[in-house]
Amino acid sequence: MVILYVETNFLMAIAKGQDLEAKELLRSVPPSIHRIVIPEICYIEALNRWKKEKYYADEFEKELNKQINNSSRDLASPHAKSFLTSLEQTLILNQALLNDIQVRLFEYIDLLIQTAKVEEIKLDTTIIRNISKAVILQPDTLIIKRDLMDNLILHCIISHAKSYYSTQKKVFLSGNSKDFGKPEVIKILETAGIEKYFTNTNNFLGWLNSQSS
DSSP states (O other), X not given: OEEEXXXXXXXXXXXXXXXXXXXXXXXSOOXXXXXXXXXXXXXXXXHHHHHHHHHHHHHHHHHHHHHHHHHHHOOSOTTHHHHHHHHHHHHHHHHHHHHHHHHHHHHHHHHHHHOTTEEEEOOOHHHHHHHHIIIIIOGGGOSXXXXXXXXXXXXXXXXXXXXXXXXXXXXXXXXXXXXXTSHHHHHHHHHTTEEEEESSHHHHHHHHHHHHO
């Protein structure tokens, strides 16, 4: 049986349609996975990332509306009408894409919360004390530089991995290899008992299937 640790990127990859295997994994958790474990703070970070996605989409919409306004005034150019039509279609598609992300994010946050095999890591006083000490008093000891949230997520996962499921195989899945895939991070994860690190769900599932064959 396997304990699968995931973080915010797992949710956002599903919401943005970037990891279809993750979507299917969550809809039908294999029997060989005992628990999918995610820090509670990841739900908040996912919502914050959604707000950024919406902001960028809204800014793009403002620029499109400016171009639509300019093109609608051009009565001389033979291309203005076609360009205007394309801009208007892009405006509709921009909003539709944003809506797709919004719907999927809510759906899969809700699914994670309701799935019996999903376990949330609570932000307890020990984790808060440790991350506060590192950030305020010992910033050089931060494992992931210049990213407080990723450090907090890592602290949650390490604390949980050291404290629970001592007889289970533990693995970590994160597409954020820029931060979590660093050799020093992987080494610390291994010290906490997390044997494998995977950057995508497909590779994880390939490994998982090989364990039962």
